[in-house]
Amino acid sequence: MTLNESSKNLTSAEPVRTVDLLVIGAGPAGMAAAIFAKLRGLDVVIIEKSEMIGGTASTSAGTLWIPENSQGKQIGDKDSITQAAAYLDSLIAAHTHRTDRQRDVYFSTGVEAIDVLQSMTEVKFLPCGEHPDYHAKAGAAVRGRAIVPAPFDARMLGRDFERVRPPIDEFMIFGGMMVGKMDIPRLLGRFQSLGNFIYSARLFLRYLTDRLRFSRGTRLVMGNALVARMYHSLLKLGVRPEFGTCLGELLVENGRVTGATVAGPSGTARISARKGVILATGGFAHNAGYRERLMPQPTPKFSLASTANQGEGIAAAEALGARISETENGSGGFWTPVSVTRRKDGTQGLFPHLSLDRAKPGLIAVNRAGRRFCNEADSYHDFVEAMYRSNDPDSAIPTWLICDGTFIRKYGLGHIYPGTTDLAPFLTSGYLVHGETPEALAKKLGIDAAGLEATLSRYNEQAARGVDEDFHKGHSALNRFNGDPQVKPNPCLAPVGTKNVYAMAVWPAEIACSAGISTDEDARVVDGDENPIPGLYACGNDMASVMGDSYPGPGTTLGPAVVFAYRAVNAAARERYD
Structure with a gap:
C-alpha cells in the first residue's frame, strides 16, 4: 500500500483526542522520545502494548556508546570524536550518503542528548x-566511550515499580x-575480608527488607536502572x-x-498527532516472517x-511504502551466544555468554x-558471526x-556460578555434559573425537607458552580486559585438563535487531526513493541501525536509541502543519 492509497482508509469520525506527538512503544527509545517531547513543551501520548515498561533493555547491561561523553571527561578520560568516527568508518564496509550523515549527527548530537x-x-x-x-582498529579506545546508568532505588516508584519489566531470572x-x-x-569473596562481608550483608539485608513490600529487590542496576529512571x-x-494499548x-x-x-x-480509539508519530515498538525480533527475511540462515x-x-x-511503516534496510551481509541482528537453561519451575531460559566465561x-x-x-x-x-561462518561445512x-x-569452580560457566562444586543438577538437566576423557565427551556430543583431541593438544601446547598462534586469544585490549589478570603471561590462556572435561552448548541469539526501517539523519522514515514520509519517525530497534x-x-544499541529519539523530537517540534 502506498502513502497516497492509505489515505483512502480514513473515516469521517472525529478523533478521540488530539496531541502534538504520539509515541508508540515504552522501551528506552520511546520513553526517551516522550521525555524529550515533554521537555520541549509538547503534548505527548505514549502507548505500550504490554503491561510493563522497558522492553528488551530492561534485561540488558544498560550501557550506552557515546564518544567524548561528559561523564568520562569528569574523571579525566580523553576521547576524540574524530578518532571515534574513523574507528566506526573502518568497521562499516558499505557507505551511503544517508548513513554517513546519520553517523555524523550521531557523533555531533550524542553528548548533547545525554547531557x-x-x-x-x-x-x-x-x-x-x-x-x-x-x-583493534585505528581510532579504537580503551576507555571514555561507554557510560552506564546510575543505580536506582525503585522504592521511589512505589506501586509503579511493578510496571518495570524485571531482568531475566538468570541475572538475579x-x-x-x-x-x-x-x-x-x-x-564471591564475602568471607575473604571484613569489607566484602559487610558489603554483601548490606545487599542481602536490603533485599530481605524489599521483599516485605515488593515482588523483587528494589536496588536496580544496569538496564533495569536505566528504564526505571x-x-x-x-x-x-x-x-x-x-x-x-497497541498500534x-x-x-x-x-x-x-x-x-x-x-x-x-x-x-479502539483514534489519536490525532499534530507533529507526527514516532515508532519505537522494539523491532521484529519475534516476527517469524521478518526473521526469515532479514536474518541469516x-x-x-x-x-x-x-x-x-x-x-x-x-x-505499519512498510505498509506506507517505507524502505526496510537489510544489512550488508544479511546479519539482521546484534548477536550473543546463549545457553539454554532449565529453570526450577520447568520453563526454559536463556543465559547470554557476554564476557564472564x-x-x-x-x-x-x-x-x-572438534x-x-x-x-x-x-x-x-x-x-x-564466526559461528555462522563456520557452520558450513563444519x-x-x-x-x-x-x-x-x-x-x-574458579570462573563458572554460563548459569553455573563460580565456586559451584556440585554439578549434578546441571548434568542431570543436560545443561552441562561430562566426559572422563575428551574422546568420551566427544562421543556424547556427537562431534569428531580425533578432531577434539588434536585441537586440545595444539591449544594446550600454545596455552603453556601464552601465545595463541591460531586465533590470537588474549592479544586485544578487549580480550585482556575480560580475562584473568592473575594469569601470566596471557590472561586469556591456560591449558584445558584432559581428564574430567565438560561441555556446554551455545546457540546464536540476537539481543537487538540491526535491520529495520530506513530513516534520515533526523530519524524521519524514508521511502524507497529515500524521501522522508512526512510526520513519521522511527528510533530504537524499529530503526535500521546507524x-x-x-x-x-x-x-x-542504546546509544543510538536515545540520540535518534532526541533528533526525532527536535525535528518534529520544528515542523509546522496547517
Whole structure:
C-alpha cells in the first residue's frame, strides 16, 4: 500500500483526542522520545502494548556508546570524536550518503542528548572507566566511550515499580536480587575480608527488607536502572504510558502521517498527532516472517528480545511504502551466544555468554569437527558471526564450550556460578555434559573425537607458552580486559585438563535487531526513493541501525536509541502543519 492509497482508509469520525506527538512503544527509545517531547513543551501520548515498561533493555547491561561523553571527561578520560568516527568508518564496509550523515549527527548530537537527560531528568549516568571498544582498529579506545546508568532505588516508584519489566531470572540471585558486574567479586569473596562481608550483608539485608513490600529487590542496576529512571522521569513530568494499548494503523491525510488508531482496554480509539508519530515498538525480533527475511540462515531459533517485539512498527511503516534496510551481509541482528537453561519451575531460559566465561583462561569453543574456529574472547557479536561462518561445512550451531572442572569452580560457566562444586543438577538437566576423557565427551556430543583431541593438544601446547598462534586469544585490549589478570603471561590462556572435561552448548541469539526501517539523519522514515514520509519517525530497534552490521563497542544499541529519539523530537517540534 502506498502513502497516497492509505489515505483512502480514513473515516469521517472525529478523533478521540488530539496531541502534538504520539509515541508508540515504552522501551528506552520511546520513553526517551516522550521525555524529550515533554521537555520541549509538547503534548505527548505514549502507548505500550504490554503491561510493563522497558522492553528488551530492561534485561540488558544498560550501557550506552557515546564518544567524548561528559561523564568520562569528569574523571579525566580523553576521547576524540574524530578518532571515534574513523574507528566506526573502518568497521562499516558499505557507505551511503544517508548513513554517513546519520553517523555524523550521531557523533555531533550524542553528548548533547545525554547531557539534557542528565541535567533535566532523573536519568543519570556514570562513566565506565576502562571498557574497551570491541575491535583493534585505528581510532579504537580503551576507555571514555561507554557510560552506564546510575543505580536506582525503585522504592521511589512505589506501586509503579511493578510496571518495570524485571531482568531475566538468570541475572538475579535469591529469586529476585539484582547484582552488577562490580558486585560479583565482592559477593564471591564475602568471607575473604571484613569489607566484602559487610558489603554483601548490606545487599542481602536490603533485599530481605524489599521483599516485605515488593515482588523483587528494589536496588536496580544496569538496564533495569536505566528504564526505571526513564519511567520515574516520565511520571514526574506528568506523562503516564497507556499500557495494554497497541498500534492499529497509521492515519494519513494529504500525504502526511497524522496519527494512528490504537486498541486498548477501552476498545479502539483514534489519536490525532499534530507533529507526527514516532515508532519505537522494539523491532521484529519475534516476527517469524521478518526473521526469515532479514536474518541469516539457518534462522536463529532463540532471541533475547522482549516477546512483545512483534514488528508492528516496521509493518505499519512498510505498509506506507517505507524502505526496510537489510544489512550488508544479511546479519539482521546484534548477536550473543546463549545457553539454554532449565529453570526450577520447568520453563526454559536463556543465559547470554557476554564476557564472564569465554575470555577466561582454560576454555575453548569447538564446532562439530572438534575444531576451534574463532577467538573465544572476542565480542559476543563477533563470536556468533564466526559461528555462522563456520557452520558450513563444519557446523558450529550449536557450538560447544569445552573446559575442565577446575575452570568451572574458579570462573563458572554460563548459569553455573563460580565456586559451584556440585554439578549434578546441571548434568542431570543436560545443561552441562561430562566426559572422563575428551574422546568420551566427544562421543556424547556427537562431534569428531580425533578432531577434539588434536585441537586440545595444539591449544594446550600454545596455552603453556601464552601465545595463541591460531586465533590470537588474549592479544586485544578487549580480550585482556575480560580475562584473568592473575594469569601470566596471557590472561586469556591456560591449558584445558584432559581428564574430567565438560561441555556446554551455545546457540546464536540476537539481543537487538540491526535491520529495520530506513530513516534520515533526523530519524524521519524514508521511502524507497529515500524521501522522508512526512510526520513519521522511527528510533530504537524499529530503526535500521546507524552501525550497519558492525558492533563497535558496549552500548551499540542504546546509544543510538536515545540520540535518534532526541533528533526525532527536535525535528518534529520544528515542523509546522496547517
